[in-house]
Amino acid sequence: MGLIIIAATSCTTMLLLWLFFRPPFGQNIVRLNTTHRIVALTFDDGPHPPYTEKLLDVLAKHKVKATFFMIGSRIEKYPETVQRVIAEGHQVGNHSYSHPVLGFQPPAQVRREIERTDNLLRQLGAAGEIVFRAPLLTRFLPVAWVLARANRRHVSCSVWSWDWITQNPDRIAHTVLKKVAPGSVIVLHDGKAENPHANRTGTITATDKIITTLKRKKYQFATMADN
Ligand SMILES: [Zn+2]
Numbered sequence: 001m002g003l004i005i006i007a008a009t010s011c012t013t014m015l016l017l018w019l020f021f022r023p024p025f026g027q028n029i030v031r032l033n034t035t036h037r038i039v040a041l042t043f044d045d046g047p048h049p050p051y052t053e054k055l056l057d058v059l060a061k062h063k064v065k066a067t068f069f070m071i072g073s074r075i076e077k078y079p080e081t082v083q084r085v086i087a088e089g090h091q092v093g094n095h096s097y098s099h100p101v102l103g104f105q106p107p108a109q110v111r112r113e114i115e116r117t118d119n120l121l122r123q124l125g126a127a128g129e130i131v132f133r134a135p136l137l138t139r140f141l142p143v144a145w146v147l148a149r150a151n152r153r154h155v156s157c158s159v160w161s162w163d164w165i166t167q168n169p170d171r172i173a174h175t176v177l178k179k180v181a182p183g184s185v186i187v188l189h190d191g192k193a194e195n196p197h198a199n200r201t202g203t204i205t206a207t208d209k210i211i212t213t214l215k216r217k218k219y220q221f222a223t224m225a226d227n
Pocket of ligand 1: 044095099135136193
């Protein structure tokens with residue numbers, strides 16, 4: 001009898017943990033829906049002058065569009081940067097208001113973090129779908145629940161650049177290029193959530209290298225809105 005209770009308790013715990021950390025509902029985009037040589041460049045944790053602007057210059061040089069997942073509190077600080085991102089045809093996404101571990105917040109707080117940032121982006125001219133990516137990709141149960149109720153998808157990624165660990169451009173570019181494949185969603189950072197003064201020069205140089213190499217391999221670039 002004791003063994004049965006232990007087994008049942010263990011199974012229930014495992015089930016609850018799985019439900020919390022890997023909620024089996026809602027749409028979680030990991031890759032683009034294509035078998036062609038198309039990838040999406042995504043940049044998190046901005047806007048972050050002057051690095052976001054330098055990145056925009058690189059993207060403009062290559063005529064490439066990207067998706068920027070922005071933090072609400074930074075949007076309030078740097079609205080001109082956001083307006084430039086939108087004016088140059090890139091897609092803006094919501095990355096919460098204050099970049100908490102959103103998956104550990106109650107649903108009402110998750111909703112507030114998302115809505116506040118949506119409103120800021122709309123005020124600055126964002127049109128169409130505002131895609132959402134949870135900080136640290138924590139699409140845990142409260143996040144999945146709030147997004148599913150709003151009929152919204154979560155944008156994850158398939159290629160990590162590890163540019164939050166290193167700003168060595170060759171290492172960042174090598175990490176991305178060895179993993180990239182048709183449909184990859186690549187995550188880079190024009191800002192750094194925990195350090196508003198972080199230097200992002202390595203990410204910018206790496207982005208230039210990544211685009212140059214991928215174009216040579218006949219890759220094209222899409223935003224998450226194209227997916
Ligand atoms: Zn982030």
